Amino acid sequence: MDFLVKGVIEAVKALYDKEIKESDVNLQETRKEFKGEVTVVTFPFSRFAGKGPEQAGAEIGEYLQRQHAEISDFNVIKGFLNLSLSDKFLLETFNKSISQESFGIFERTNDKVMVEYSSPNTNKPLHLGHIRNNLLGFSVAEILDARGYDIIKANLVNDRGIHICKSMLAWQKFGNGETPESSGLKGDHLAGKYYVIFDKEYKKEIEHLIAAGQSEDDAKKNAPLMAEAREMLQKWEANDAEVIELWKRMNAWVYAGFDVTYKSLGVSFDKYYYESDTYLLGKDIIEEGLAKGVFFKKEDNSVWIDLTADGLDEKLVLRGDGTSVYITQDLGTAQLKQEDFGMNQSIYVVGNEQDYHFKVLFLILKKLGKSWAEGLYHLSYGMVDLPSGKMKSREGTVVDADDLISEMIATAKQRTEELGKVDGFTEEEKDRLYRMIGLGALKYFLLKVEPKKRLLFDPNESIDFQGHTGPFIQYTHARIRSVLSKAGSTDLSFNNITELTQTERELVMNLSKYPAVVDSAAREFSPALIAAFAYDCAKLYNKFYHEEPILKVEDLDVRNFRLALSEATANTIKKAMHLLGIEVPERM
Numbered sequence: 001m002d003f004l005v006k007g008v009i010e011a012v013k014a015l016y017d018k019e020i021k022e023s024d025v026n027l028q029e030t031r032k033e034f035k036g037e038v039t040v041v042t043f044p045f046s047r048f049a050g051k052g053p054e055q056a057g058a059e060i061g062e063y064l065q066r067q068h069a070e071i072s073d074f075n076v077i078k079g080f081l082n083l084s085l086s087d088k089f090l091l092e093t094f095n096k097s098i099s100q101e102s103f104g105i106f107e108r109t110n111d112k113v114m115v116e117y118s119s120p121n122t123n124k125p126l127h128l129g130h131i132r133n134n135l136l137g138f139s140v141a142e143i144l145d146a147r148g149y150d151i152i153k154a155n156l157v158n159d160r161g162i163h164i165c166k167s168m169l170a171w172q173k174f175g176n177g178e179t180p181e182s183s184g185l186k187g188d189h190l191a192g193k194y195y196v197i198f199d200k201e202y203k204k205e206i207e208h209l210i211a212a213g214q215s216e217d218d219a220k221k222n223a224p225l226m227a228e229a230r231e232m233l234q235k236w237e238a239n240d241a242e243v244i245e246l247w248k249r250m251n252a253w254v255y256a257g258f259d260v261t262y263k264s265l266g267v268s269f270d271k272y273y274y275e276s277d278t279y280l281l282g283k284d285i286i287e288e289g290l291a292k293g294v295f296f297k298k299e300d301n302s303v304w305i306d307l308t309a310d311g312l313d314e315k316l317v318l319r320g321d322g323t324s325v326y327i328t329q330d331l332g333t334a335q336l337k338q339e340d341f342g343m344n345q346s347i348y349v350v351g352n353e354q355d356y357h358f359k360v361l362f363l364i365l366k367k368l369g370k371s372w373a374e375g376l377y378h379l380s381y382g383m384v385d386l387p388s389g390k391m392k393s394r395e396g397t398v399v400d401a402d403d404l405i406s407e408m409i410a411t412a413k414q415r416t417e418e419l420g421k422v423d424g425f426t427e428e429e430k431d432r433l434y435r436m437i438g439l440g441a442l443k444y445f446l447l448k449v450e451p452k453k454r455l456l457f458d459p460n461e462s463i464d465f466q467g468h469t470g471p472f473i474q475y476t477h478a479r480i481r482s483v484l485s486k487a488g489s490t491d492l493s494f495n496n497i498t499e500l501t502q503t504e505r506e507l508v509m510n511l512s513k514y515p516a517v518v519d520s521a522a523r524e525f526s527p528a529l530i531a532a533f534a535y536d537c538a539k540l541y542n543k544f545y546h547e548e549p550i551l552k553v554e555d556l557d558v559r560n561f562r563l564a565l566s567e568a569t570a571n572t573i574k575k576a577m578h579l580l581g582i583e584v585p586e587r588m
Helices: 001-014 043-049 053-068 087-100 130-148 162-174 187-211 217-221 225-238 241-266 283-290 326-342 352-367 369-373 400-419 427-447 470-487 501-513 514-524 525-548 556-579
Strands: 027-029 038-041 071-077 080-085 112-116 150-157 270-274 302-308 314-318 345-351 376-381
Touching: 001 038, 001 043, 001 053, 027 043, 043 053, 053 071, 053 080, 071 225, 087 241, 087 556, 112 130, 112 326, 130 345, 130 514, 130 525, 130 556, 150 326, 162 187, 162 225, 162 241, 162 376, 187 217, 187 225, 187 241, 217 225, 225 241, 225 427, 241 400, 270 326, 283 302, 283 314, 283 326, 283 427, 283 525, 314 326, 314 352, 326 345, 326 352, 345 352, 345 369, 352 369, 352 376, 369 376, 369 556, 400 427, 427 470, 427 525, 470 525, 470 556, 501 556, 514 525, 525 556
Parallel strands: 112 150, 112 345, 150 270, 345 376
Antiparallel strands: 027 038, 038 080, 071 080, 302 314
């Protein structure tokens, strides 16, 4: 709507001899209870018009209608000028952009953006929280790619530390040589099984020590299993051949298991980083910071940064014995990623429990004078709960990603068969459709909520062919494809359409927003904006479908226009859902 912004600037100059900037013009979508498509906020103009906002709005409206054929009518409600766009303009918009294959495709930029997501631990399988992380990261990467950026999808794998040793030690002590092949378990599930066993056996030891007279804190420190796990970690850090061999073996099982889950979710990565490779990085940066006076040493030789002037606190960046803490490693990894790819922007998709950590990390890098630190962004997201309550992985009650995916597909199968939507499908086609609907329901439900919000995921609510759900949008796409298939026509030209019905106007207006929605979603890193747009398209199409005859209309031009509008809607829904990582069926 660039012409409207320019038109308002012209009107203010012509009517009130006042120069205003584009940023002074506030355009909004007209509220549904008022006539019109675009609203101009006129309150700011009343002060130099020397008139009330309503009178100023009326004068600007008259000027725009007189000077711009695109405006067919206007009305003023208080300080809001509601503009009605002409049918001719909407038809031209449809023909020149919406109906074209290139609609919503942006020119490539020269900017590189890294999106880092997933970040699993190799001691357990992926769970529901990881699903939100993966889907959010992947969708943001797809949206940014659609907006024209060069994207690097990265995964930093937490493959070292005491928690990894717990799984290794439990397998060593209680596993009897069990493997994924001998057990029939995915490798990540097998590692997770022994992580849970460690926790149970550790708790037993704590209880025995408390019964023998130790305090709970002492019992936790003195439990033999924990001592053995700490010893195993020391051996790993010393590159002990036997421990390293076991670590590589179990990690290989886990990676094979992760790959199956990633494939099921439809997510992928361009670059993997491993903490076992990066945990020693950052020490050079600490030395650099000490030399620059950014860091300081305490008496025990530990290195700190004082961030109290920035409203934070003092932060340890290196222990007194010279060993790293998390921030040390993250400083080094950030530097390594920048050296590898030279990104303009780097987005960390990590839960909101790490908000403080990233605030500190980014601030330290800025204080160190790293110019690229300005491009670092923490995409913080809320936890996911199920109706049954919060997940606790160490107790073995984790909501497993693979189990949830299987449950979603099974529920999709049940609901789809109940509604009779697979008549005439082969078994292979049915299985593909059930997977498409089940995963579509899961992805849409998790992505339609703004990332920062905590959400309650209800699997049953997510698979509904009538609600604000993925399956509703998928079914609408299949419905449109069915209409187009029945039409059997490839020539959808229309020459004598001059008027649009209200539902046609609404649908054309909504489709026209797609490029702006992609642009906003890219700027805000918000798949929720894409999800809302796709839902609005589906909802408006269903209204159009029920109110306007398509195949039975006698006027060939009207029929062809409605078919072309149907095809453009299907194509736009498919593009939008693709940005959410969701497939749409051709038939149901």
